[in-house]
Amino acid sequence: MFKSTAVRRVVPRFVDEGRTHIQLRELPRSAVLTDLRRLCIRNKLLGVTDIAIDYHRFLPTGRAYLALAHTKHLQKNLQALDKASVGSLPIKAVSAPPPRSGHGLDKTRTERKVFSGNGPHGGISSRLKHVVIWGFPGKISEEAVENYLRDFRLDNIDNKTGAVKVELTANTFSLYSRYLVRPTSIAEAHRLVRKLHMTYYEPEHWAKRYQLRARVVY
Template identity: 30%
Template sequence: MLVAARTWFRQSGRRYFNQRRPVTATHILLSDVPRTATPADIRRAISRADVVGVSDITLDYKYFKPTERAILTLVSPSYLAHNLATLQNLTISGLPVSSQPYVPDSPPVEEKRRTRGHEGRSQAAERGALNGDGPNAGISENKEMNVIFSGMPARTTVKDLAELLKDFDVALSSKGLPHIQKITPPGDVFALTAKFLVTLSSVTEAHRLVRAMHATYHGNDFLLSAKIIY
């Protein structure tokens, strides 16, 4: 059953990323990556495997949750063949990871612009466009400074969460507003708890918030989750 599940995820990944296996690809898609793995974990694993020429490592997300896929960006397509060969036996946390060439489907420039900055993200959240899908969960700014914060009662507002997080250095917009967006759940989902995207002032502060708030309780009934978006 486990083999069948992995086969399904691998085939789903191929359909999702619309692979064409070009010889000039400057990206490699890793599949079956442990959900708990960070880009730093992947970097260590590929370094041990003698992978070279990797300029960036990006996790793929679905509704702000890791999908077991990661994307390696190469500085040149000349590294592709060597790296695919060395990745054949790659393992992360003891689990085998598969690899293949990848050509990313870039979102329209206008859509990128509309989700940048406090105002852009807030408007995207209101219209349901901030859905947490794709590389970096669809967030191109402030890498590792964004935290997905969930578990609060569904009626919680941005102002409520800002008050709860007043001891943390949440980034502010040019108008002095906290960089917090409430995420609209998918149309077919009825959520009992709220999900927020919180941008901190630094990577260090984002990690401090996660250490302090993740797996703690709000009141007696609401278990909180705080995770970095990589």
């Protein structure tokens, strides 16, 4: 009995050895970077160098990663997060290997680069200046989306147009489409979300068939 108890106590540290990342789980999907920074301050975490929300097609998965400056901070931070919460909801914290970069740009079979929006930060480098919008008609073009957003100031995305379609995974189909846009500033990104979120696309033509949702990618 004493031998098995000792093994259970040793295994976690063996698994954690050398790790400098903590994965947060069961986060509210509405959690943003500000909430996670407050979590770090409230629980007096040590050596946190980066906070990355995890995404699938630019929508939060309910997970996030904390990068630490040194392995010596791992166990103390895990203990501090043992009963932590975000938005009054309890969360879980576990040690993790470095997360996959989830490159925002993937290649299709034809070597055409497309945005996947998977992984920490959705795989994009310019934080807080990208907005994902979903609920457009499935076959709407990039040009039509840009025209619809003509009242907002947009930059090109990686030398592409101002609105880039987030492609579906293989062998899937949807009546709706999702687009990534890059406003010229953080303030403009938030203005776009405030104006567009929960509105309807061309209601004079489609009535309430296409309700749009928009979120800033952190």
